[in-house]
Amino acid sequence: MKVFICGGAGYIGSHLVHELSTLSQYEIIIIDNLSKGHVESIPAGITFENADICDKGALERVFTKHKPEAVMHFCASIAVGESVTDPLGYYENNVVGTIYLLQAMKKHNVKYFIFSSTAAIFGNPEETPIPDDSPTKPINPYGDTKLTVEKILAWTEDAHGIKYVCLRYFNACGAHESGKIGEDHDPETHLIPVILQVALGKREKIKIYGDKYDTKDGTCVRDYVHVTDLATAHIKALEYLVRENKSNKFNLGSGEGYTVKEVIEASRKITGHPIPEIIEEPRAGDPAILIAGSERAEKILGWKRKYNTIEDIVKTAWKYHQSHPNGYNNK
Ligand code: UFG
Structure with a gap:
């Protein structure tokens, strides 16, 4: 086809x-x-x-x-x-x-x-x-x-x-487990690659957009x-x-959510870098919590996830970022 x-x-x-x-x-x-x-x-x-x-x-x-x-x-x-x-x-x-x-x-x-x-x-x-x-x-x-x-x-x-x-x-x-392809946006705005840029020494700190949301640690929850x-x-x-x-x-979705702080903590574990953080104003258009189940996709499509923890996900992203510290184009 x-x-x-x-x-x-x-x-x-x-x-x-x-x-x-x-x-x-x-x-x-x-x-x-x-x-x-x-x-x-x-x-x-x-x-x-x-x-x-x-x-x-x-x-x-x-x-x-x-x-x-x-x-x-x-x-x-x-x-x-x-x-x-x-x-x-x-x-x-x-x-x-x-x-x-x-x-x-x-x-x-x-x-x-x-x-x-x-x-x-x-x-x-x-x-x-x-x-x-x-x-x-x-x-x-x-x-x-x-x-x-x-x-x-x-x-x-x-x-x-x-x-x-x-x-x-x-x-x-995350990224392909080979580390050969991964996330490379210019400019990068997504949480995990931005955190990993701190671990690579390309940014000083991770900015946390708001810590007064109605969530367990005040930062946004995402799936x-x-x-x-x-x-x-x-x-x-x-x-x-x-x-x-x-x-x-x-x-x-995965049915589970992680706060921004939890993602940063997982990234500290995987990279061994202290990843300093700073609280900033909330970002326009950000909902507090977005989590979904995937019952319909599992039942009707037979979809099954292979990566189930934030650590497993960050590990693959880190492999890509370590081998492409300046992205695909080596900018
Ligand atoms: N965040 C920070 N600091 C950063 C970057 C992000 O605190 O430097 C926070 C955001 O405020 C948000 C969370 O981390 O609470 C995730 O932000 P991302 O920018 O990584 O992703 P979004 O949740 O904004 O959006 C992504 C996709 C959208 C999709 C959405 C669905 O970019 O296309 O997930 O959940 F719609």
Whole structure:
């Protein structure tokens, strides 16, 4: 089966590419404009098209050339704080780009779509762990762009028969166990890589954004899910689409949350570095607690996580960061 991996040179996309490339029944074509992705993450022998999903002509060219049967869509702007200051840029990239992609799928009769959604669609959830059918109420533009696409997908299925799976990631983290690929955003804003940059001596301190939340130590709680486990969920989702020809939405969490302070403490243990911390003002758009179960994904997709503790996760991230102290480009 020919599969387009849009955003396949990015953090989560590259881990999916590595897992999918071990399965002989899939032919992978990576579509990425390299605005955030890294060509260095692409394994030898994988087809790569440098194309932007916001460029209709480029999409027409790659769909005509490769004739994919399924599309996995990882391209998005993902920083919650930045989405608050640049909502228009976020809607353009995350919503308009996805519309163009779906239009190309419709034109070229591609039936299956897997969408990277997010826990941010739930806003401040009414229930924790967040059930798969929980009401959605994003509190930042980033979450709203992803929810908007989920709504567009429902209408697109009705009108054009494109079957889709939305995977609502909680906090993606960690790195491939080889240490060869990992998380490299510029600038880096995510908690674990930022903490590890302190351990590498690239930052002086980790800034903790707020310690007055209603949580056990006052810092935000998040559900950290290893990126390879997220990749496995995509493969299960594709198998499900082909097998059942039905659309669905799944939370991908671990059922457990860690506070910012607990993640810092785990990182001190793994790295042996004191990792000094400083309390800062809370960051705009941050909910206090985001935790999800994954009952539906486990039951319907047969998804099973391999990495179950924050220490196991940080260990893999540390292996990548130690071998790439300046990221892929050695900046
Ligand atoms: N944090 C700090 N200091 C930092 C960086 C982060 O205290 O230097 C805190 C944040 O305030 C937050 C937690 O660490 O409480 C995690 O922050 P991240 O930036 O790592 O991740 P977010 O929870 O903001 O967002 C991530 C993804 C989103 C996704 C969300 C779902 O980036 O795409 O998880 O839970 F929607």
